Amino acid sequence: MTDANWLYENFDTAGSAIGFRVNKKLDEVQSPFQKIEIYESTDWGNVMLIDGAMMVTTRDNFLYHEMMSHPALFTHAAPKTVVIIGGGDCGTLREVLRHPGVEKAVQCDIDEQVTRMAEKYFPELCESNGDARAEILFDDGIAYMANCAPGSVDIVIVDSTDPVGPAEGLFNKAFFESCHRALKDDGILVQQSESPLVLLDLIKAMRAEMGKAGFTTFQTLPFPQPCYPTGWWSCTLARKGQGFDFREADARAKPFETLYYTADIHKGAQSLPPFVAKALGEG
Amino acid sequence: MTDANWLYENFDTAGSAIGFRVNKKLDEVQSPFQKIEIYESTDWGNVMLIDGAMMVTTRDNFLYHEMMSHPALFTHAAPKTVVIIGGGDCGTLREVLRHPGVEKAVQCDIDEQVTRMAEKYFPELCESNGDARAEILFDDGIAYMANCAPGSVDIVIVDSTDPVGPAEGLFNKAFFESCHRALKDDGILVQQSESPLVLLDLIKAMRAEMGKAGFTTFQTLPFPQPCYPTGWWSCTLARKGQGFDFREADARAKPFETLYYTADIHKGAQSLPPFVAKALGEG
Secondary structure (H helix, E strand, C coil): CCCCCCEEEEEECCCEEEEEEEEHHHHHEEECCCCEEEEEECCCCEEEEEEEEEECCCCCCCCCHHHHHHHHHHHCCCCCCCCCCECCCHHHHHHCCCCCCCCCEHHHHHHHHHHHHHHHHHHHCCCCCCCCCCCEEECCHHHHHEEECCCEEEEEECCCCCHHHHHHHCCCHHHHHHHHHHEEEEEEEEEEEECCCCHHHHHHHHHHHHHHHHCCCEEEEEECCCCCCCHHHEEEEEEEECCCCCHHHHHHHCCCCCCCHHHHHHHHCCCCCHHHHHHHCCC | EEECCEEEEEEEECCCEEEEEEEEEEEEEEEEEEEEEEEECCCCCEEEEEEEEEEEEECHHHHHHHHHHHHHHHHCCCCCEEEEEEEEEEECHHCCCCCCCCCCEEEECCCHHHHHHHHHHHHHHCCCCCCCCEEEECCCCCHHHHHHHCCCCCEEEECCCCCCHHHHHHHCCHHHHHHHHEEEEEEEEECCCCCCCCHHHHHHHHHHHHHHHHCCEEEEEEEEEECCCEEEEEEEECCCCCCCCHHHHHHHCCCCCCCCCHHHHHHCCCCCCCHHHHHCCCC
């Protein structure tokens, strides 16, 4: 909803709202899957909404994109093949491709219009789309993972919208089983896992579904994300038994710049607040 | 402003907004200093607003109160005398008094009505108000610090509202000079320092004023705080030359429970994201 020039997202699940002051609506498209809107804000650059939910702002998307990619890529010993399910704004793809060892990164988002809008209004997120290692598909991510060759992928990153609408099927056992089969034995699944303050039940339920699919070790990493409900978000990593020690020396010597991620931020995120650890049975 | 049963705070400085779904307004008082309102929310317990700005919710205040107190108290070698300027909701006082070594904690808030409202709607924050070590004053914090005996205080915590209105005088050189004089040589000043994403200029300006007042070493610690603009907040510690290594073993063995603060969270917060470190000249 909007009030004069303020644009709000009322997040019913948690009874909290996030908003930005905007100058004008720049674009709007109803794709076969969802409504995508772009606003020009006064202080946050451009803002993309999908079905009324804030997805990306120019100003703060680096937090999410860096944390969805670098912790997993520095945890895997030598990631070469990465699949991104969702992620149509291409920001996660850009971060993944910063790792020189990555040989192939497939991005499979069901909605081509998200990428077309990103190219137009968030061109900086799409600057690696022409990388020879990138393959950008517009297709059903559930089918893509189901058809993936077994043991062919090092890291699957599920960069999805909330678990309602098109993304609902990306949070259940059947999908996670496909990911488990596609991943090599030392592979890592990464899923955006919502707010650690108000959606702990969702994180627990998601981990339970991952567990039913065969994953046995989990790590939830919190990070700030102002444009998402409560301003505090998380990603969850799942593996087939391995731990989550990461290549700290490599992370410290990384050959690219970041705005948020560092080896120390990574280590810090690994220490969960007691109320989160307790809820997740790690306390 | 409110829309049906949603209550928003439009934060003009950063062009962002925070909101909560509420059932009803429980109370309202216009004190000589400010308007205090209490709402019952659907998911966040009670919410206190001062002059339209979200101050405290039942659900998430632990983040702020723990981070305003424990990092400083575990950084000081043996804090005995603590002064809290502002902090009328008494939540910071409660956390300070969890430290058995503290012999005296003075809370000086200019507005008695804040404490009266907290006693009624946030009684859990006031549960240590009867502690024999607590002294609760309703007076001008600027005058209190100016009149403090030199070298008499171990830690000053400035738990204030934003630097407009009654709290404006708590962010400048004159006030920080009073704090500097009142603090012992190994003392620590703690100031809530707003959002590390959108208010870096304020943090820099505040550090500059602290510097003019004689403080020479600084540490800004970010933490999540959903009810404040952007959901990402910070406190800044200032000292007279000493560093910020903390009593890690004591923090690990602390004789009280916390929901957010741990020694590892403290260490994690000490590692600033590169964009913050760079802006503060620590990169």
